Amino acid sequence: MxxxxxxxxxxxxxxxxxxxxxxxxxxxxxxxxxxxxxxxxxxxxxxxxxxxxxxxxxxxxxxxxxxxxxxxxxxxxxxxxxxxxxxxxxxxxxxxxxxxxxxxxxxxxxxxxxxxxxxxxxxxxxxxxxxxxxxxxxxxxxxxxxxxxxxxxxxxxxxxxxxxxxxxxxxxxxxxxxxxxxxxxxxxxxxxxxxxxxxxxGKTAQSKSSNQFELSTAVYLRQAASEKAVAIALLKKGERVQVESIQIAEGYVWGQQKRKDGHFGYLALGEMIPYGKYI
Known part of the structure; x- marks a missing residue:
């Protein structure tokens, strides 16, 4: 997290x-x-x-x-x-x-x-x-x-x-x-x-950022940060998603979204493009 x-x-x-x-x-x-x-x-x-x-x-x-x-x-x-x-x-x-x-x-x-x-x-x-x-x-x-x-x-x-x-x-x-x-x-x-x-x-509020992410393409919301995870929903282009935190997995930056039932869903926000490689 x-x-x-x-x-x-x-x-x-x-x-x-x-x-x-x-x-x-x-x-x-x-x-x-x-x-x-x-x-x-x-x-x-x-x-x-x-x-x-x-x-x-x-x-x-x-x-x-x-x-x-x-x-x-x-x-x-x-x-x-x-x-x-x-x-x-x-x-x-x-x-x-x-x-x-x-x-x-x-x-x-x-x-x-x-x-x-x-x-x-x-x-x-x-x-x-x-x-x-x-x-x-x-x-x-x-x-x-x-x-x-x-x-x-x-x-x-x-x-x-x-x-x-x-x-x-x-x-x-x-x-x-x-x-x-x-x-x-x-x-x-x-x-x-x-x-x-x-x-x-200083006095600037901690929650200054809305942490909303606007989708530029349709993306599946999944049960885990993996393309193999079960899809919960298909989010449409233009939708705004409240991102709680992010993590890296399978070459993507994944956003974590808190659901109404208290569980979390995960959506790929974009590809991770490294400036080098692990050796």
Whole structure:
């Protein structure tokens, strides 16, 4: 399943000319955009991503991969991050801590956090890899939010695999293989595990998106996400279907529809066109 509200994090790996922002924006409730990889590398498309999502009403946060090698360097990265993103008024600022760039990561990340706050960032959180959580020993109590990844099967769905390093996380990145309408490649998807939506993404309603899908051709609604599954009904071209969640099976993106009797039906929304192959 893909839990709601849907939180996407995105970077230059998702190229704008390969994204249908109108479609993708309707599938998500919030987005976190990468701004930089250390001070010296600026994400090529962060401004485009932010503008495109913001003009479609998607609450937008930002993140920066942390690479500071000294306390001074950490503060400089914070300054560069703030300078590059402040004009967009992001709803939240996140440090992405995935490598040991200095010996005292605890102290260095605290300098980074404090500098962002001093500059004017109201809410600052930290993303830290599950397997590095103990080693880095960050003082997460000083941050406004904690974001931790654990993928489990990493099949594009949330399968119940949760972070093991701590239970104090607010946002859980549960896959790097997510699939949503509007982009044919893989996406990082996240769920809100703890806390209030409004605190992390502002007052925009979680249910902003109608999640309705208008059929451009007739499609069978089936009992399972398979062409071999029993057909429940033939849906006509032009019908609008309320999609609860999506999943990948047999080369198709399938939408899950809740029926009046409480059971679910599945319809193929389109073919999955990958940008590569598994080897």
């Amino acid at each position: 893909i839990p709601k509200p849907v939180i996407l994090d995105i970077s230059e790996w998702q190229v704008p000319n390969q994204i249908n922002y109108d479609q993708l924006a309707k599938q998500i409730n919030g987005v976190i955009v990468r701004v930089q990889y250390g001070s010296n590398y600026v994400d090529n498309y962060y401004q485009t991503h932010i503008r495109e999502f913001q003009k479609r009403g998607v609450p937008t946060a930002v993140y920066a991969w942390v690479r500071g090698t000294s306390y001074h360097d950490m503060e400089q990265e914070a300054l560069d991050f703030y300078t590059r993103a402040k004009a967009f008024q992001p709803v939240f600022w996140w440090l992405d801590v995935e490598e040991q760039s200095m010996s005292d990561m605890r102290g260095g990340c605290e300098r980074y956090r404090a500098k962002l706050k001093q500059l004017g960032a109201k809410k600052v959180g930290v993303y830290v890899a599950n397997h590095l959580y103990g080693r880095f020993n960050l003082d997460v109590t000083k941050f406004d939010g904690l974001w931790v990844p654990t993928y489990g099967q990493n099949n594009g769905q949330y399968t119940g695999a949760n972070p093991t390093a701590t239970t104090a996380y607010h946002i859980h990145q549960y896959t790097s293989s997510g699939k949503l309408l509007g982009y044919n490649g893989h996406l990082d998807l996240n769920r809100l595990a703890k806390g209030e939506w409004a605190f992390f993404f």
